[in-house]
Amino acid sequence: MNTPTATRQTAGSRAVRVPEPRTRDADRTQQAILQAATDEFSATGLGGARMENIAARAGVNKRLIYYYFGSKEDLFLAVLEDTYASIREAEKKLRLENLDPATGVRRLVEFTWDYYLANPHFLTLLNSENLHKAKHLNRSARIQEMNSPLVQLLSDLLQRGQQANLFRGGVDPVQLYISIASLCYFYLSNNATLSTIFGRDLLTPTALSERLSHMTEVIMGYLLRK
Amino acid sequence: MNTPTATRQTAGSRAVRVPEPRTRDADRTQQAILQAATDEFSATGLGGARMENIAARAGVNKRLIYYYFGSKEDLFLAVLEDTYASIREAEKKLRLENLDPATGVRRLVEFTWDYYLANPHFLTLLNSENLHKAKHLNRSARIQEMNSPLVQLLSDLLQRGQQANLFRGGVDPVQLYISIASLCYFYLSNNATLSTIFGRDLLTPTALSERLSHMTEVIMGYLLRK
Amino acid sequence: MNTPTATRQTAGSRAVRVPEPRTRDADRTQQAILQAATDEFSATGLGGARMENIAARAGVNKRLIYYYFGSKEDLFLAVLEDTYASIREAEKKLRLENLDPATGVRRLVEFTWDYYLANPHFLTLLNSENLHKAKHLNRSARIQEMNSPLVQLLSDLLQRGQQANLFRGGVDPVQLYISIASLCYFYLSNNATLSTIFGRDLLTPTALSERLSHMTEVIMGYLLRK
Amino acid sequence: MNTPTATRQTAGSRAVRVPEPRTRDADRTQQAILQAATDEFSATGLGGARMENIAARAGVNKRLIYYYFGSKEDLFLAVLEDTYASIREAEKKLRLENLDPATGVRRLVEFTWDYYLANPHFLTLLNSENLHKAKHLNRSARIQEMNSPLVQLLSDLLQRGQQANLFRGGVDPVQLYISIASLCYFYLSNNATLSTIFGRDLLTPTALSERLSHMTEVIMGYLLRK
DNA sequence: CATGAATGAGGTTTCATTCAT
DNA sequence: GATGAATGAAACCTCATTCAT
Numbered sequence: 001m002n003t004p005t006a007t008r009q010t011a012g013s014r015a016v017r018v019p020e021p022r023t024r025d026a027d028r029t030q031q032a033i034l035q036a037a038t039d040e041f042s043a044t045g046l047g048g049a050r051m052e053n054i055a056a057r058a059g060v061n062k063r064l065i066y067y068y069f070g071s072k073e074d075l076f077l078a079v080l081e082d083t084y085a086s087i088r089e090a091e092k093k094l095r096l097e098n099l100d101p102a103t104g105v106r107r108l109v110e111f112t113w114d115y116y117l118a119n120p121h122f123l124t125l126l127n128s129e130n131l132h133k134a135k136h137l138n139r140s141a142r143i144q145e146m147n148s149p150l151v152q153l154l155s156d157l158l159q160r161g162q163q164a165n166l167f168r169g170g171v172d173p174v175q176l177y178i179s180i181a182s183l184c185y186f187y188l189s190n191n192a193t194l195s196t197i198f199g200r201d202l203l204t205p206t207a208l209s210e211r212l213s214h215m216t217e218v219i220m221g222y223l224l225r226k
Numbered sequence: 227m228n229t230p231t232a233t234r235q236t237a238g239s240r241a242v243r244v245p246e247p248r249t250r251d252a253d254r255t256q257q258a259i260l261q262a263a264t265d266e267f268s269a270t271g272l273g274g275a276r277m278e279n280i281a282a283r284a285g286v287n288k289r290l291i292y293y294y295f296g297s298k299e300d301l302f303l304a305v306l307e308d309t310y311a312s313i314r315e316a317e318k319k320l321r322l323e324n325l326d327p328a329t330g331v332r333r334l335v336e337f338t339w340d341y342y343l344a345n346p347h348f349l350t351l352l353n354s355e356n357l358h359k360a361k362h363l364n365r366s367a368r369i370q371e372m373n374s375p376l377v378q379l380l381s382d383l384l385q386r387g388q389q390a391n392l393f394r395g396g397v398d399p400v401q402l403y404i405s406i407a408s409l410c411y412f413y414l415s416n417n418a419t420l421s422t423i424f425g426r427d428l429l430t431p432t433a434l435s436e437r438l439s440h441m442t443e444v445i446m447g448y449l450l451r452k
Numbered sequence: 453m454n455t456p457t458a459t460r461q462t463a464g465s466r467a468v469r470v471p472e473p474r475t476r477d478a479d480r481t482q483q484a485i486l487q488a489a490t491d492e493f494s495a496t497g498l499g500g501a502r503m504e505n506i507a508a509r510a511g512v513n514k515r516l517i518y519y520y521f522g523s524k525e526d527l528f529l530a531v532l533e534d535t536y537a538s539i540r541e542a543e544k545k546l547r548l549e550n551l552d553p554a555t556g557v558r559r560l561v562e563f564t565w566d567y568y569l570a571n572p573h574f575l576t577l578l579n580s581e582n583l584h585k586a587k588h589l590n591r592s593a594r595i596q597e598m599n600s601p602l603v604q605l606l607s608d609l610l611q612r613g614q615q616a617n618l619f620r621g622g623v624d625p626v627q628l629y630i631s632i633a634s635l636c637y638f639y640l641s642n643n644a645t646l647s648t649i650f651g652r653d654l655l656t657p658t659a660l661s662e663r664l665s666h667m668t669e670v671i672m673g674y675l676l677r678k
Numbered sequence: 679m680n681t682p683t684a685t686r687q688t689a690g691s692r693a694v695r696v697p698e699p700r701t702r703d704a705d706r707t708q709q710a711i712l713q714a715a716t717d718e719f720s721a722t723g724l725g726g727a728r729m730e731n732i733a734a735r736a737g738v739n740k741r742l743i744y745y746y747f748g749s750k751e752d753l754f755l756a757v758l759e760d761t762y763a764s765i766r767e768a769e770k771k772l773r774l775e776n777l778d779p780a781t782g783v784r785r786l787v788e789f790t791w792d793y794y795l796a797n798p799h800f801l802t803l804l805n806s807e808n809l810h811k812a813k814h815l816n817r818s819a820r821i822q823e824m825n826s827p828l829v830q831l832l833s834d835l836l837q838r839g840q841q842a843n844l845f846r847g848g849v850d851p852v853q854l855y856i857s858i859a860s861l862c863y864f865y866l867s868n869n870a871t872l873s874t875i876f877g878r879d880l881l882t883p884t885a886l887s888e889r890l891s892h893m894t895e896v897i898m899g900y901l902l903r904k
Numbered sequence: 905c906a907t908g909a910a911t912g913a914g915g916t917t918t919c920a921t922t923c924a925t
Numbered sequence: 926g927a928t929g930a931a932t933g934a935a936a937c938c939t940c941a942t943t944c945a946t
Contacts, residue, residue: 026909045357047273051937061911066938068909126419127353131271134418147423168447174424175440179409185416186408192360193352197374198400214401221394222447252926277920287928289922298920478930497809499725503916513932518917520930578871579805583723586870599875620899626876627892634864635857642863644812645804649825650852666853673846673900704905729941739907741943750941 030068032058037065037079042121045128046076076128077136081143083125088146090115096153101161105223108154109216113184117208123189151177167223176219183215256294258284263291263305268347271354272302302354303362307369309351314372316341322379327387331449334380335442339410343434349415377403393449402445409441482520484510489517489531494573497580498528528580529588533595535577540598542567548605553613557675560606561668565636569660575641603629619675628671635667708746710736715743715757720799723806724754754806755814759821761803766824768793774831779839783901786832787894791862795886801867829855845901854897861893 036057040049051072055062069075094111096104116123129137137143154173161167187194191202201207262283266275277298281288295301320337322330342349355363363369380399387393413420417428427433488509492501503524507514521527546563548556568575581589589595606625613619639646643654653659714735718727729750733740747753772789774782794801807815815821832851839845865872869880879885 029909045271045273045354047271048357050935052935062937063911063939064909067911072937124357126416127357128271130416130418131274131350131353132418134422137419137422143422144425147425151424172436172440174426175437178413178420179440179444182408182412183405186412187404190352190356190411192356192358193363194404196360196363196370197372198377199370199373200400210398211401214398214405218405218444218448221449222444226452255926276918278918288920289928290926292921293927481930497723497725497806499723500809502914504914514916515918515932516930524916576809578868579809580723582868582870583726583802583805584870586874589871589874595874596877599877603876624888624892626878627889630865630872631861631892631896634860637868638860638864639856642804642808644808644810645815646856648812648815648822650829651822651825652852662850663853666850666857670857670896670900674896675899678904707905728939730939740941741907742905744942745906 029058029060029064033060033065033068033075034078034082037075038083038121038125041076041079041128042124045124046072046132049076073136077140080125080129080137081140083119083122084143084146087115087119087122088148091148091150094153096157101157101164101166102220102224104157105154105161105219106216108150108157109180109184109219110212112180113212113215116184116188120188123185127189148177161223166225168225171223176223180215180219183218187211255284255286255290259286259291259294259301260304260308263301264309264347264351267302267305267354268350271350272299272358275302299362303366306351306355306362307366309345309348310369310372313341313345313348314374317374317376320376320379322383327383327390327392328446328450330383331380331387331445332442334376334383335406335410335445336438338406339438339441342410342414346414349411353415374403387449392451394451397449402449406441406445409444413437481510481512481516485512485517485520485527486530486534489527490535490573490577493528493531493580494576497576498524498584501528525588529592532577532581532589533592535574536595536598539567539571539574540600543600543602546605548609551609553609553616553618554672554676556609557606557613557671558668560602560609561632561636561671562664564632565664565667568636568640572640575637579641600629613675618677620677623675628675632667632671635670639663707736707738707742711738711743711746711753712756712760715753716761716799716803719754719757719806720802723802724751724810727754751814755818758803758807758814759818761797761800762821762824765793765797765800766826769826769828772828772831774835779835779842779844780898780902782835783832783839783897784894786828786835787858787862787897788890790858791890791893794862794866798866801863805867826855839901844903846903849901854901858893858897861896865889 033054036054037049039057040054044050049072051062051065054075055065058065065075069078091111094107096107099107151173154177158167158171158173158176162169162171187202195202202211259280262280263275265283266280270276275298277288277291280301281291284291291301295304317337320333322333325333377399380403384393384397384399384402388395388397413428421428428437485506488506489501491509492506496502501524503514503517506527507517510517517527521530543563546559548559551559603625606629610619610623610625610628614621614623639654647654654663711732714732715727717735718732722728727750729740729743732753733743736743743753747756769789772785774785777785829851832855836845836849836851836854840847840849865880873880880889
């Protein structure tokens with residue numbers, strides 16, 4: 001999404017045609033549809049999304065969506081795949097292996113937070129997919145192999161930190177990864193109801209900055225040896 | 227709708243019945259509808275829910291739903307109100323003020339985890355409402371006054387813990403409450419996609435038990451003075 | 453169709469609601485839809501039929517068709533069942549068992565001819581169903597048990613005729629029944645292309661009368677002992 | 679359509695090619711389309727046929743069909759013309775005039791039966807065209823002049839048979855021809871519903887052989903002098 | 905000779921909702 | 926208090942066909 005030159009494939013679902021001779025328009029059109037679908041799906045969920053709106057947003061004929069993506073659900077999967085591809089690509093650009101353990105973990109928390117903040121559709125799309133028990137993702141071969149390399153990186157950080165006698169031992173990197181994601185995700189994803197319940201705007205710059213500090217302290221307070 | 231004199235309430239909780247000569251059946255029917263709606267909404271989201279299914283689940287005529295609840299969105303709000311009322315009621319039964327600070331916080335983590343586990347619809351319903359930016363809850367006067375008492379309880383625990391030189395200072399109880407909720411909520415709410423991504427069943431008894439340990443350690447590791 | 457008082461059931465397919473309290477309107481509406489569907493399906497085939505047209509012909513809302521009949525294919529099956537029910541009912545009114553063998557067979561040829569002439573939709577509907585390899589009828593329990601009683605009657609006639617030394621022996625009643633139907637059916641069903649090929653109007657009163665004579669002679673010429 | 683100079687023919691038979699410098703591929707492509715269209719139309723009827731499927735079956739681009747045949751209905755007519763051309767060609771190979779009258783008639787029954795058995799699409803295509811009241815054939819000059827030569831041959835056989843005092847007199851050859859076709863056509867065309875109704879597989883080798891015997895006896899029993 | 909891209913019209917079906925009793 | 930009958934609007938999707946190369 002952010003990298004128009006990357007040969008991002010919408011593939012995975014059957015009906016998608018991969019343009020061999022690389023006609024300019026076809027590619028651009030597919031991108032436009034994908035972008036529009038991302039917006040619509042993230043704004044209203046799978047059930048609430050309207051193919052008509054997606055077509056309008058993309059500036060293309062409704063029929064063309066079916067021509068390229070087959071069906072609403074296949075399009076949804078394509079959007080999910082695209083969304084995951086984007087975050088995985090961003091993750092690759094972190095160079096955690098080059099940082100000292102404590103800085104590395106802090107960097108990871110920041111990255112996760114910033115990414116969710118900058119890509120709110122990521123949260124909504126995942127919520128939709130979870131409502132459907134991941135039935136679309138489970139059909140995708142590509143996603144399964146996109147297993148987050150972060151877990152490996154995190155695992156390395158933890159080991160290095162422990163060997164340096166900085167971090168506590170026995171930490172499951174998957175648990176930690178989920179916890180970091182949890183702290184960032186929930187705050188932003190449930191912001192609307194939380195704000196209502198607590199009667200307090202959670203999205204002011206101050207609030208956001210305080211949240212990041214708090215999360216970092218929670219994670220580091222847990223990890224660092226006493 | 228045809229009976230303008232009928233005090234049709236969009237409400238839902240048992241206690242708030244109109245003092246007219248109504249049979250018990252009316253109450254039971256409303257409860258059945260509410261329960262059916264909770265199931266349907268949590269299973270498919272607001273957009274995906276079908277009034278027909280709700281009527282079928284409740285074993286009543288579709289028209290009755292409109293008679294009692296006015297519209298689909300009003301029904302959704304009633305479900306939300308009922309859902310919040312239930313968790314608030316459960317929260318009241320905790321007696322954190324009688325526990326020492328560390329035990330109290332641990333107990334709160336457990337309670338949150340257990341409640342989400344036992345009431346999965348709570349997570350889905352909140353996700354739906356957040357997708358809609360809390361527009362239903364914002365219309366409800368009842369909800370807005372239902373601030374979670376846990377924040378106050380947590381605030382007391384934190385103060386007691388700090389005074390006993392057990393807990394670190396400067397902890398915002400709202401931030402901590404949100405963090406506890408985050409750790410429990412995200413793991414369960416996003417279980418489907420997480421399981422797919424990590425290729426690991428996160429709901430086995432062992433996995434659940436490990437998660438609870440991990441979360442408790444994260445929270446206590448952060449809170450306890452070094 | 454011809455007998456509005458008969459408790460003709462549109463049943464068979466799942467979605468059909470059988471009106472217990474026998475509301476007048478519901479029954480009349482279902483009949484109207486069935487009649488309209490019969491007309492539309494027989495005029496254009498299953499694929500060519502338009503639900504919109506059926507609704508218009510019946511003077512009801514399109515949605516109502518789905519309310520009563522579930523889907524286009526279920527409606528088609530209901531039409532087929534209704535069509536078969538009608539011809540079976542008409543067949544019952546023949547009293548072949550009371551006629552002498554030769555007269556009985558002649559009467560049967562006449563009946564078949566007259567029925568096809570008076571109910572041209574019967575031919576078209578069967579053609580459509582055969583195009584679909586009887587996939588709708590095969591789903592119907594009712595049809596299977598409606599096995600033509602005519603075969604039994606015909607069998608009796610053949611036996612009586614043979615015992616009286618009038619008819620030849622070794623005649624399979626099913627083969628004969630199919631042959632009688634063939635002679636009538638094909639002439640009428642394929643009339644359009646036959647007329648084009650032979651450049652001769654096959655539907656003038658004279659032509660029809662000649663056809664009936666010819667068919668009767670063919671059948672009797674075959675059956676009667678030399 | 680884009681090439682007004684191109685002598686695009688709605689025709690279909692091989693011989694009628696335009697004398698322009700065309701490669702063999704063009705001819706082969708047209709044949710492939712025609713064959714694919716025959717299969718698709720006979721399988722699903724005119725209304726049910728999909729241009730997309732025809733293109734896929736023929737292994738050509740959809741646009742090409744329009745280039746060569748103009749429209750779906752024109753293509754359907756081309757298929758009909760091709761189908762009729764084929765049966766007429768087959769009929770020419772019969773040499774009934776060299777056979778004695780009784781053998782000739784028997785041979786004709788056999789031929790008709792065998793041809794329908796070997797070319798089931800013939801039946802389905804005719805049914806479709808009859809559903810549309812022969813509106814396509816009526817537009818074709820070629821078809822209208824293609825009177826079946828069998829009628830003439832049959833007429834001769836009848837005359838010879840009558841002169842030899844073998845056959846009964848006063849038999850209209852058209853009626854007899856239609857009857858022969860009827861007996862063969864209906865059994866095969868309506869096989870699906872008949873099998874369902876009678877609960878008996880009508881296409882086993884034994885059943886087919888018995889049918890041929892029966893039909894031959896019916897026709898000969900009618901024709902032969904007593 | 906051939907094709908991928910694109911479309912407008914219209915198809916079946918679904919849905920929340922209301923009418924009439 | 927309760928229900929079967931009925932509907933208008935709009936959803937997803939399909940189809941024959943044309944555009945541009």
